[in-house]
Amino acid sequence: MKRLNIITLGVKNLIKSRSFYESLFDWKPKDEESKDIAFYNMGGWMIALYPRNLLAEDITIPADGNGFSGITLAHNVVKKSDVKKILDRAKSLGANIIKPAQDVFWGGYSGYFQDIDGHFWEVAYNPFTKTLEDGTLDLPKI
Amino acid sequence: MKRLNIITLGVKNLIKSRSFYESLFDWKPKDEESKDIAFYNMGGWMIALYPRNLLAEDITIPADGNGFSGITLAHNVVKKSDVKKILDRAKSLGANIIKPAQDVFWGGYSGYFQDIDGHFWEVAYNPFTKTLEDGTLDLPKI
Numbered sequence: 001m002k003r004l005n006i007i008t009l010g011v012k013n014l015i016k017s018r019s020f021y022e023s024l025f026d027w028k029p030k031d032e033e034s035k036d037i038a039f040y041n042m043g044g045w046m047i048a049l050y051p052r053n054l055l056a057e058d059i060t061i062p063a064d065g066n067g068f069s070g071i072t073l074a075h076n077v078v079k080k081s082d083v084k085k086i087l088d089r090a091k092s093l094g095a096n097i098i099k100p101a102q103d104v105f106w107g108g109y110s111g112y113f114q115d116i117d118g119h120f121w122e123v124a125y126n127p128f129t130k131t132l133e134d135g136t137l138d139l140p141k142i
Numbered sequence: 143m144k145r146l147n148i149i150t151l152g153v154k155n156l157i158k159s160r161s162f163y164e165s166l167f168d169w170k171p172k173d174e175e176s177k178d179i180a181f182y183n184m185g186g187w188m189i190a191l192y193p194r195n196l197l198a199e200d201i202t203i204p205a206d207g208n209g210f211s212g213i214t215l216a217h218n219v220v221k222k223s224d225v226k227k228i229l230d231r232a233k234s235l236g237a238n239i240i241k242p243a244q245d246v247f248w249g250g251y252s253g254y255f256q257d258i259d260g261h262f263w264e265v266a267y268n269p270f271t272k273t274l275e276d277g278t279l280d281l282p283k284i
Contacts, residue, residue, distance in 0.1 A: 001168070001171070001229075001276060001277040002152065002166075002167035002168055002217060002277055003167075003184055003185075003217065003218075003277040004149070004184060004189055004215055004216070004217060005216050005217060005273070005277075005278075005279055006165075006215070006216035006218070006264075006266075006279075007146070007149060007213065007214070007215055007216070008213065008214045008215075008216070009212070009213055010210075010213065016215070022157075023222075024144075025144035025145075026143070026144055027144070029153065029185075030281075041143055041281045041284055042146060042233070042284075043145075043186065043189070043281070043283070043284050044185065044274075044278030044279055044281060045184070045278065045279055045281075046279065046281070047146055048209065052210075052212050053207035055212070055214060056210050057241055058214075058254075058264075059210075059211055059214065059241060059254050059262055060239065061243045062209070062210065063210055064209040064210060065207070065208065065209025065210035065212060066207065066208070066209060066212060067204070067206040067207025067208060068194075068198050068203055068205055068206060068207035068258065068275075069211035069212055069213060070148045070152035070153075070194050070207065070211055070260065071149065071150065071151055071152065071211060071213050071261065072149070072152075072197060072200075072201065073146055073148070073149055073150075074146070074147050074148035074149075074150070075144060075145065075146060075147060075251065076147040077220075086144075086182060090178060090183040091228070095200070098201055098202060098203065099201060099202045099205070104200075112200075112202070113199050118212065118214065119212065119213065120201055120203075122148075122200075122201075123183075124148075130183060134143060134189065135143040135144055135145040135147075135185055136145065136147075136186030137147055137148075137187060137188065138182060139172075139183045139185070139186060139187075141185070142183055142184075142185050
């Protein structure tokens with residue numbers, strides 16, 4: 001199957017952004033010494049943090065850009081009460097709460113924060129697609 | 143473990159973008175009838191396609207934005223020769239090739255395309271972190 005294997009988030013300061021994500025989500029980098037790029041194993045795929053200007057350089061485009069990126073990331077939680085807990089934790093780590101935890105039109109409960117590099121994360125409780133104890137979604141095996 | 147569970151790509155036209163991704167990567171939507179949003183099961187997590195203006199509205203921010211989004215997505219391949227094959231396929235489906243397939247500084251072989259909504263994808267062969275036949279990366283189980 002053809003998959004998405006790596007998502008790279010451009011960051012201003014790798015040390016600060018590592019600290020943000022490792023504190024918020026308890027992620028452990030593949031290599032603790034990661035000074036140039038940090039990879040996090042999500043189970044067969046990875047998230048990477050990499051300086052934004054170097055990421056643009058790698059694509060061979062200018063690093064200019066502002067406003068809405070057109071991409072959102074979501075972290076789903078097991079219990080409804082975890083939504084506010086994670087949003088509060090993100091705020092205490094320097095994120096902006098953009099949309100406080102609330103009932104939403106599709107029947108779930110969620111909110112959004114913008115991380116210290118401007119990326120938008122939804123924190124969501126979805127009563128239809130359950131989050132399992134290992135943090136994955138309850139979806140058919142593929 | 144706290145994970146990233148859903149990545150949503152904002153799109154201009156859901157039918158066209160579904161067609162692009164379903165043709166390029168052979169993705170099958172969770173619900174074939176998806177008219178408002180399309181979800182693709184990646185194995186415990188999902189990619190979603192959703193109209194960009196509605197995505198901004200969901201966050202409660204303006205949809206304005208241009209230039210580099212600060213996020214890249216990567217599809218890794220099993221064989222070096224697959225990189226050019228996928229880039230060619232993306233081009234034939236309307237994507238722009240931004241960086242043609244080439245040897246890159248970290249020891250791999252890769253290129254970038256920009257999809258019909260402006261999102262940047264790297265297509266990469268990585269000789270150090272192998273891509274398994276099921277399309278996942280050869281990483282420790284978590």
